[in-house]
Amino acid sequence: MTNPSRRHFLGMAATVPLATTGALALGAGTAHAADSAYAMVYFTESNTMLEANYNLHLAVSTDGLRWTPLNQNAPVATPTLGAKGLRDPFLLRKQDGTFVVLATDLSGTDWTRNSVYIHVWDSTDLRTFTGYRLLKLHDMTTTHSWAPEAYWDASRGQYGILYSSVNSSGHNVIMVSYTTDFRTTTNPQVFFDPGYDVIDGNLTLGVNGVNYLYYKKDQTLVGARSTTLNPGSFTPFSTGVAHGGTEAPTVVKSLTGNTWFLWGDTYTPNGVFYAWQSSDLASGTWTAVDQKLYTQPLNSKHCGIHPITSTEYTNLIAKWGAPAWNRLKSYNYPARYVRHSGFAGRIDEYPFDPFPDSQWKLVPGLADSSAVSFQSVNYPARYLRHYNYALRLDENDGTSTFAGDATFHRTAGLADSAWSSFRSYNNPTRYIRHANYALRIDPVSTATERQDATFQVGY
Structure with missing residues (x-):
């Protein structure tokens, strides 16, 4: 068999009162009232x-x-x-x-x-x-x-x-x-x-x-x-x-x-x-x-x-403890996550290696501490920044230009307010979005563009 051993979750309830959800016997996944x-x-x-x-x-x-x-x-x-x-x-x-x-x-x-x-x-x-x-x-x-x-x-x-x-x-x-x-x-x-x-x-x-x-x-x-x-x-x-x-x-x-x-x-x-x-x-x-x-x-x-x-x-x-890093899932391509590949920002289908390419520390913005910057986990000297509107992973050179390019205001998701969108600090009419799976900052107006610019911050 190929990789035949995969388990599942079955659970047992404790002796405290059971929730009355139709599970009349103690068994897999049975919850108690608490x-x-x-x-x-x-x-x-x-x-x-x-x-x-x-x-x-x-x-x-x-x-x-x-x-x-x-x-x-x-x-x-x-x-x-x-x-x-x-x-x-x-x-x-x-x-x-x-x-x-x-x-x-x-x-x-x-x-x-x-x-x-x-x-x-x-x-x-x-x-x-x-x-x-x-x-x-x-x-x-x-x-x-x-x-x-x-x-x-x-x-x-x-x-x-x-x-x-x-x-x-x-x-x-x-x-x-x-x-x-x-x-x-x-x-x-x-x-x-x-x-x-x-x-x-x-x-x-x-x-x-x-x-x-x-x-x-x-x-x-x-x-x-x-x-x-x-x-x-x-x-x-x-x-x-x-x-x-x-x-x-x-x-x-x-x-x-x-x-x-x-x-x-x-x-x-x-x-x-x-x-x-x-x-x-x-x-x-x-x-x-x-x-x-x-x-x-x-x-x-x-x-x-x-x-x-x-x-x-x-x-x-x-x-x-919860992770010190996050992953960002695409709203309209939920099998894909934000990552860097060859130091270019993009969304790729999970899973992939090196998997730390998709791990980010959302740190206070380099140009504005009320905003955020995306610090790479596996290249911690590098941040996601825009250059000619394309997003790429570059080393922080300490300049104000780099700080502005690498800073984004987190907002309610443009396609779903429970998710997040990220507006450029120094190009405030543009948001991070994907286009043909590559990340860039663009003006956003259509429904498709709003979906392209919406991400879930999770793990």
Whole structure:
């Protein structure tokens, strides 16, 4: 298989009262009444593997769509056992209200490596990670334990751990092993085998009495359902969705409405998250979400998402810090970000390497501290400035001309006031815009030009 191990987010609710949102059992993504934000765990890769980092990363979001990577997008925990690297991390709030993190025991892309273990951490608050260990799932030493996820099976009084392994027929199936403490497991068995290759099982439990299992089949995300959690009880039913080759389904419910989101990750190393939405899981149909509405953490791969409280969100920002840099997304080409290439300013489709070309520090304007200048992260002596109306990355020569050329007034977005536009300091009738993907400053009057001159400042 090609890059077959991609995880998803399934979550477990704590024992505090549950929100009455139709999720009648404790399961993937189930929120309790106090939840008002989300946490995401992931690892990182990029086009040329410049950002290949097989450690635990963490991001937060208030809406589950736009994400803030923590700790400057650097790891928050590092596996030191087994392969000494992880893929496919998963986050679960246990019955006692604390968290557990699970992950595939695999560093890099050696798909031939087999491990009967997964990585495990405990955490009370996602600010510290303790009790790090390997957990054995089965004795099948000729196959793997990919993409672990967990759920609470109330009828058994145990947690089930789902993972992908090869069965006796030679294709991947979704397995389950049971545990009470995430230190020992029992009774490994096939949980879902439709007769063909499937990986990346993601459960959502107890929605109007039905449990939903999403998984990867033929680079497409497909769903099955059952009214029980018995192994072998799930039946495929949904219409498949994909954007290119897609894996790692992650189903998460909005905390403010009756919308469900299905996330998927392209299976190449330069993975991109795509999202679909539905107001009715029972329908099995999904509609693509406009890419303007969501932004993944930089270089993130195969994520796990879980609801958290506003206090947990605030404490995580305080502990790990938001990035000291930003990325700027194009309004009318939301797959593209502002970057420099050959020191020329432009918008290019994410992902690309060197990825720091798209990271900017928005500093007080060199000519006016109430405005902004764009300082390059990977060339910190250089700033984005206009020259003959074209934007390029030049070294600050200390002159007033350079300072004026590199200073811009940030305004409400010309096409969307929730976004931003940037008016030139010394050519105040002109705004930064893209034209044929190149950045320049131009007068703006038409609807298309207003869209060209509108950007989202995020991460």
